[in-house]
Amino acid sequence: MKVMGCTTGQKLYAGLKKTIGKIKSNRGGGLGVLFIGLAVTLLVLMVFVCIADYAVYTYKRNNISKAMDYAVTAAVQEINKDKSLEGLAEGFDENTGTRFTDGIEIDVDKAEITFLSVFDSNCSLELTDIRENLLICATSVGGEKVNYKIKTPTGEVLDGMVDEPYLIEDKINQAAVNRWPDSHEDISRISINGNPKTNMVERGTYLFAYIKGIKINGIFTERKLALSCFGGAKLERANVQN
DSSP, rough: OOOHHHHHHHHHHHHHHHHHHHHHHHHHHHHHHHHHHHHHHHHHHHHHHHHHHHHHHHHHHHHHHHHHHHHHHHHTBBBOHHHHHHHHHHOOOTTTTTBBOOOOOHHHHHHHHHHHHHHHHHOOSOOOOOOGGGGEEEEEEETTEEEEEEOOOSOOOOEESSSSGGGGGHHHHHHHHHSSSGGSSGGOOOOOOOTTTSSOOSSSOOOEEEEEEEEESSSSSSEEEEEEEEEEEOOOOOOOOO
């Protein structure tokens, strides 16, 4: 009986030990599942936060982009009438009906003032003065050449001329690099006539605006933005018949 008792006790102990092992194993598995669930939940939460943060940034960027379009559209109409009087008077070619733009120049100082005013009134974001972030370029046609004036944030005006409108691209980008050395990066470069499916720059009176280094806050992050925009002067006139 003593041997039988020991054997029975050993069996009971072994069974209990096995049961405890199963409980521990099941407990460990439950903690593992719980940990994985928490990790997945945290990951999903982080993804939603990133999406929300980028959505806020995108909204603010689009707001600035629209304000910039309005500002360029208004500023490009700041014609220097004293220098453009003859060109404005000529109007259209009597034979072809082609609109003349030769000799019509933009007053870059007035254009800058108008741009800043319209931009500020159409941008609902609380931004600091963007004068230090703005570079503008005005073009005009003189004979076979395209003249340009680039006004930098320091107030300096760079004058010059190029043979073809698309060559203005290098002049603007060089002026930007001189002001902001990191503007050579592809994301910050101005591209002119790079896509035939978009509005093409021709020989005429245009205003280009380049904004660099505007800080935009999302929910948690801060990004810097570079935007460019251009518009052609609207010089419609009635074709006077003699």
